[in-house]
Amino acid sequence: MEHALDIALTVNGTQVSRRVPARQNLVDFLRDELGLTGAHVGCEHGVCGACTVRVDGDIVRGCLMLAVQANGCRVETIEGLSDSKELAKLQEAFHERNALQCGFCTPGMLMAAQDLLKTNPKASRDEIRLYISGNYCRCTGYQAIVDAIEEVIHGPR
Ligand code: FES
Ligand code: FES
Secondary structure: OOOOEEEEEEEOOOEEEEEEOOOOOOOOOOOHHHHOOOOOOOOOOOOOOOEEEEEEOOOOOOOOOOOOOOOOOOEEEEHHHHHHHOOHHHHHHHHHHOOOOOOHHHHHHHHHHHHHHHOOOOOOOOHHHHHHHOOOOOOOOOOOHHHHHHHHOOOOO
């Protein structure tokens, strides 16, 4: 039988305690155990960024972190940031600029973009491109995504 461990963490401001398989990754825990399906599972090996969530204030790849490693941590997902309206400006800009098609990459893209706004609030277009280069989009060709983030940072052009 697979080894299981008890964990306690905060997810989107709510205290959560569960017994989890030792090898369960964080994104599967959030999706399967807590029903938070906004973080997506794409490549499952740290390449595509679809699984991006925040742990203790920093964005991480939910497929590369075990749920047990989040024990005692503060985890935030796209659902929490959306509910708190932290993403409101980015969401509006993505919507207005048609910066999504299938939407699979969008939660991770928004999490990364919001992180950029925090860490480099005056980011140039090149810096935006570099920052989201770890988030793959199969549909848009990125232009509209970069336009949307640029608009939030520098205002409409
Ligand atoms: S699913 Fe985690 S980086 Fe692709
Ligand atoms: S909108 Fe489809 S992957 Fe980005």
